[in-house]
Amino acid sequence: MTLKTALLTAAVILAPVPALAEPVLFISIDGLRPGDVLEADKRGLKIPNLRRFLKEGAYASAVVGVLPTVTYPSHTTLMTGASPARHGILSNNTFDPKQINQGGWYWYATDVKVPMLWEAASKAGLTTGNIHWPVSVAARGVTWNLPQYWRTGHADDVKLLDALSTPGLRVELEQAVGEPYAQGIDETVESDQNRGKFAVALIDAHRPDFLTVYLTGLDHEQHAKGPGTPEAHAVLEKIDAIVGDLMAAETKAHPDAVIALASDHGFETVDHFLSLPTAFIDAGLITLGKDGKAIASWDAFPWSAGASSAIILARPDDMALAARVKALLERLSTEPVNGIDRVIGKAEIAKMGGNPDAAFYVNMKPGFVTDIFRGAGAPLNGPTPGTTKGMHGYFPGAPNLRSTFLIMGRGVKAGKDLGLIDMRAIAPTLAKIMDTRLLLDAELPALNVSDK
Structure with a gap:
């Protein structure tokens, strides 16, 4: 099935209903592979709430995701319908070769260059809420916002979260839930269970017309243990229970609600790494300071995104530098031990909607990841550390990297298999359900709710 055909197929997702705004609950389960829902029985997974979507919804x-297949660019696409090149969230971490930002992420919605669903819903007169969605700090149009943010895990992070959230919201919901809100740095399934309770409390107290909820424990476990492992399955079953609680609360508050659930990427089992920064240091493209750890200067730098890297040139118009970097990448690609799948240039990067500042983009073979520099004398390649068993970030399109989309509720055609769809089609679909389609600057049109 072609992607165009798949999008047309997806257009029949909703049965004909009057054109009016429906309440929407939008849940994200980071790293949820579609097969874990579609083949749950075969894989021994007990996830009745997720399986409900297959019978009662579409x-x-x-x-098919975006370049790179990592959390923050993908979640911004889910909220905008745009590719990273257009919406501006190009990786998880911001570009920071000298680590001035101390590992900072793209937390701030002010970096997003196109409207997000919260803003579109708000402009349409709807109330909105958010629990922990990526790139949600200072997001326009969020009525009740507990954004995703962390620094160190110190108790002061709570004070910082309060400064970035809707005033008084954390304290209000803590009183309703009866326990402290999870620290942003905590990615365990226990933190998901906590945030699920806070989302239920937000629904009960304020009944937002559009609510986003982000759950991260499955991604955390798949990185640590690998996808499809007993540990990952156990976490997903716990998350399924959270989803059930959210669905029950939402349908109680809004009997006519539409509930959508998506993931940002799939997962690949990994066992080897290539340290591109080490190769660039060895080639004289990165210069270290006297301590052998800090970067003093750079001419070209690999901006890692798990299993791919955008290659940034300090002087983008320096053709000699570009040729030098290209020669290095070609040499690395000829050595099978390095695990490079392919290297693409600016034209293909633009075609894929990837980082417009990248001169090259490196994709790894399945089982391989790119790796950060570990200091002078670090190996160029080798087995991944024992704490890394799963990864994503590869170029989109590979079957194991594909993500999940489920939807049910008022007007949704039950039992509909949409086939293969493009991630950019999800935001305009939700916008149309909420009757906000004219306010969303998406790259694909809204799906046809009238079946015409």
């Missing part, structure tokens, strides 16, 4: 067989 579902994609898989979702």
